[in-house]
Amino acid sequence: MREQKKQATREALSAAALRLALERGPDDVRVDDIAEAAGVSPRTYNNYFSSREQAIVAAVAGEREARIAAAVAGRPVGVGLAAALVEAVVEAYTTASEPGRDALLLITTRPSLREAFVGTTGAIENPLAGAIAGRLGDDDERTARVLAASVAAAVRIALEGWLQTTAASFTAGGLVVPSGSLPDLLRATLAPLTPALDAAEERARRRPR
Amino acid sequence: MREQKKQATREALSAAALRLALERGPDDVRVDDIAEAAGVSPRTYNNYFSSREQAIVAAVAGEREARIAAAVAGRPVGVGLAAALVEAVVEAYTTASEPGRDALLLITTRPSLREAFVGTTGAIENPLAGAIAGRLGDDDERTARVLAASVAAAVRIALEGWLQTTAASFTAGGLVVPSGSLPDLLRATLAPLTPALDAAEERARRRPR
DNA sequence: ACGCAAATTTGCGTGCACGCATTTTTACTG
C-alpha cells in the first residue's frame, strides 16, 4: 500500500533525525543530512516535517499520541472519566519508549527542542477528544473537544513546570535524571479540571443516548 | 523612556504591516516593505516579530490581550468567576477595535492569517491567569494557570468553529459578514468549564487568605 | 503485460528567520 510506504519514510526520517541529533547534538544537524540518511531528497523531507525540531521530537511524541487514546479507552467504565484521563496521561508520559531514555535527556536539555517537545502536547488533543466523546456519547462533540483541549493544556503546563525545575537542578548540581516528581506534578495540575470532567460525565449519564 | 520608544516602533511595525496587507493583500507584502514603512531596518523588524503573519495579526490581537484582563477585573465580585470570565471574553471578542472591521474580514478570509489569528488565543493565557489569580488569591498559582489555559483553549475552539462556518457561508453564498452567532458560540463553548471554575472559586472561599 | 491517471518525489527559486559581530543610540554619572 501507498500509505504504508509514506509512514515508513516518515518514520525513517524521524529516526534519522533523532539519531543524528544524538550523535552530533541537535544544532549540528543539517536538513540535508537527515534527508540523505533517510534516502530521500531534502525537498521531500519538508513534505513530511515543517521543521527540524518537529522531526526530532516526532519520534518521541508519535507513539504517545497513539497510546493515550488507547489508555483512556482501556480503563474500565467504573473508574470514572476524570480518574481514567489522569491515569492514562500519567501512564503515557512516564512509560518511556524504547530508546527514549537518552533521547528525552537530550530533548529536555536543549532549549530549542524543549519548546518543540512542549508543543507536542497539542497533538494529544484530537485522540483525547475522540476518547472522551466515546465515553460521553457523541451527543456533545464540542464538550469533548473543550475538555480534551483543557487536559492537553494542563499537561503542557505540567511539562513546562517540570522542565523548569529540572533545568534548575541541572545548573545546580550534577546530572540528575528528572523523572521522580512528574506523575505527582501531572496529577496536581490536572486536579482543577476534575469538577468539569465529573459534571460532563454526570450530564451524559442523565441523558443517555 | 526607552520602553516607550520600543513600544512605539512595535506598533508602527504592526500598523504598517496591517495597512500594507489591506492594500495589496497579505501575500504580496514583503518584509522589507513593512520595515521601510515603519522606518526601520529589515533586521530590526525581526527583533519584534518572528513572522509576517504575527505582525499583521498583532494589531488586532494586541489590545484584546490588554482588555481581557481589565474586563475580568472590572466585573463585580458578586458576579462569580465563571460568569465574569465568560462575559469578559465575549466582550473582548465582540467589541471590534477601531479600524478592525475590514481587518478582521481580511484575516478571516485568508487561510494563512486565520491560523495566526487563532494562534493569538494563546496570548490571552497569561493575562487571564493573572486576573483569575487575583480573584482566587495567589495561593494556588497553578490552578489559575490551568483554568486560564483551559479558557483560552475553549476560546480557540470556538474561533475555529466560527471560522469554519463562516468559510462555508463564504463559499456558499455572497459576502456574509460573520458576527451574529459568535457570542453565543463562545458562551456554549465555555460552558463545560463552568464547574471547574465554580469549584476553584468555592475552594478559595473556604480557605481565605 | 500495457498504458493511463493519480499520487508522490524532486529541483529550483524566492523570502524569510535568526545568530553573530558591529555600529549607533540612550540614559546616567562625575
Added chain:
DNA sequence: CAGTAAAAATGCGTGCACGCAAATTTGCGT
C-alpha cells in the same frame, strides 16, 4: 558637558520552509 556602559539597531551570512512545475513512481483497469 564630556565619558561611559548598557541597550537597541543594523549588516551580513547561513539554513530553511515552501510554492510551483517537471519528472518519477504507484495502483489499477483492460
